[in-house]
Amino acid sequence: MAVNFVIREYSAFDEESGISILRPRMLPCEQPEGVGSIEYQYELSRQGDLVGGLGLLGDEHVDRTSGHPVWTYTLNLTLGRVVRDILRLKPIFGSEEADPVFLESIARGLVMSFAGQTTNSEDLRYVALTRRETLIEEGLVDRLGNALPYEDEVILADVLVPARIA
Template identity: 50%
Template structure:
């Protein structure tokens, strides 16, 4: 059965594996050529113990639609090293899902870790992407029905958190 990380207050939890994805630390990245760059630092826990971690870059953008403000966070699992780290984590926890299935389930968990927020004044959207070339390099084909962005990135998961 594929991983299914459901939102909790400050995390996402998979019943089958007993793993929680904690809401990450979000820090300004030291990459100077991209504005709005954020470093996301996730921890994975099982039974109160750390079982893994994952760090990668993303961006934040503020948009206004129909008079409502929305902050869009893009969590970018490219370059391929991040996808390789995810597959090593999969192996380390003994998960038997197909690689593409696990990647998509974990990506949804990364987004779902934010879903339980209740103190945000703006609408929030978290979108997890990976570049199709990076997926192909590790032998993962683009999941069926995935949205493809103009830069060749594939949307693996997303979550919308309305303003509270």
């Protein structure tokens, strides 16, 4: 079965498995390697019961080049450990997707968990990133087959949440 998330107010929901990825708890963190300044703590639930979790790092920055600020929050999926943690979720989804497709599906769910926001006064962008090297090291290829992107940074998923001013 394929994992396909739809936007809910505080989550991304996969109808086939009945699993929601809830909007994560976001905590400030200091990493000596400069890997991230935000710790994202995700919960996965089915009918209110916790069925899984995922923790990862990321960061934020503001882009003012378009004339109005866009806050970009990056989810760092460049560590092999994080990719392996995501792939370990396949059984709870009952997924038979190939690993690279499942990774992209979950990355979409992670960023989509933010898309139902209705009270943001500025544009927000959420991006799930990995690296070409990580995909190679973990034995994954992109959905186009054996051809990996040439660029080192690979965007697995992103979503823009426009400002909603009441």
